[in-house]
Amino acid sequence: MQVDRWVFFDYNVANRRMQKLDMTREFTIIIERDPESGWLVGSVAELPGCYSQAPNLVELEANMREAIQVYLETLGEQEDSGPFPTFVGLQRLLVTS
8 A cells, every 4th residue: 555645845944944054144253362361262242142262363263163153053943043233343442540
């Protein structure tokens, strides 16, 4: 006895998931040097709480990529994971104390 099986596939959901996987985003990394350890500490301006550290820039870049990927994965299956805050710039202020 042959049974026909039909598989229904939601192409809209699949397309949205594929677009998420293929999406390239640019993030701003703010880099500071820890005064105690001398290590570099990077934080992502657009992703509050996303940061990492490393002894040099090459390792920091790799660590930051991983931190961003993990951060974005923790957003889960939300349909809209943005918009993220937009980095505007840095400003230095001279303050007399």
